[in-house]
């Protein structure tokens with residue numbers, strides 16, 4: 001099957017690998033040349049991924065039978081819609097269905113309208129004075145969020161990014177005035193406390209098939225300090241749930257995703273593709289932080305390498321609406337993924353610095369390597385301002401997977417790189433278990 005993958009990050013490298021491992025002939029549209037995808041692909045087109053007409057032109061020329069979209073921006077730009085209108089199957093949501101991610105206002109309204117459990121107190125404002133009243137009502141314990149896409153970097157939370165009602169109001173005003181996230185509006189949410197986890201699921205418009213849960217680390221610095229980033233690394237456990245969760249928590253999250261998919265269908269926005277829930281496990285159950293219309297990055301790299309079922313068959317089942325008839329399984333293994341990012345990432349990144357990657361040694365030591373945003377020139381790899389590459393270790397237990405990951409990271413050298421080494425380490429995981437025990441009393 002001739003398959004087009006849109007996007008050129010590490011998540012898309014993992015998707016491309018899954019496509020090739022499933023017997024697909026790979027084509028790619030990406031905005032910068034990912035060295036890993038380049039090697040896997042039969043052909044590629046370096047172009048803006050949100051240019052629906054050009055993506056269509058390329059897909060028609062290459063006689064693409066199935067397209068998979070990695071990032072949210074091309075979905076928002078209607079790439080799915082344009083390809084489908086021209087007879088190309090797409091295993092990703094339409095622009096309308098993807099609004100579950102691209103408008104946080106839409107997501108919260110949908111949850112309210114259909115009385116789906118797991119929402120938080122929240123309101124949208126286009127007037128900073130009115131936002132102030134709500135922030136005061138919540139005693140400043142709020143998250144201040146742009147409505148639209150900001151690449152995971154637009155949200156500010158009390159205690160993490162500001163420490164007073166004044167600062168919260170100031171940022172809310174800035175979001176409205178500067179139209180951060182594309183709208184003159186701001187979403188104010190009650191701050192919820194707990195442990196975050198990601199649940200991704202395959203979806204065919206009706207049924208979902210949830211994958212192993214993953215915990216991402218959005219904060220830049222060890223110990224969950226510093227600004228929010230696109231994600232610094234992630235882990236999963238062979239049980240399919242995380243060490244601080246119970247099977248009931250997992251079920252609760254899966255039920256919320258199922259209800260959202262049903263609500264979208266009722267709204268005439270049938271959802272096909274991978275759906276992603278970012279949840280906070282709190283003393284009062286599972287709360288929705290955000291819903292994404294795609295695989296997570298890094299979370300795709302935790303789950304896709306464990307997939308035992310043919311990935312393209314799952315994609316076709318999502319497209320054709322018969323996921324319930326499909327037997328899907330994952331290897332019962334634990335995974336740890338750590339990103340290598342340029343020094344200063346998330347603040348003032350140092351781009352254009354060489355990274356030496358010994359691919360052979362990484363392979364020999366059992367690690368997986370996924371390239372993200374780097375440039376390759378004359379066989380050398382250089383950083384950009386975004387995340388550079390990710391290493392994944394897989395083993396029975398998280399501890400061993402973490403050791404494999406660290407061992408392989410030794411074969412990525414550069415004077416101007418940064419890694420959050422605490423991800424997947426025993427100390428951090430124990431801290432999370434204790435945190436949850438404390439909250440649950």
Ligand code: AMP
Nearest residue numbers: 143152155157189190191192218289290
């Ligand atoms: P988002 O882009 O919505 O995922 O937000 C980025 C990060 O901000 C999340 O991963 C959470 O750590 C934090 N966050 C977002 N909303 C809330 C909330 N209502 N309460 C507490 N933390 C939040």
Ligand code: GLY
Nearest residue numbers: 216231296297298
């Ligand atoms: N890992 C966060 C995201 O993909 O949005």
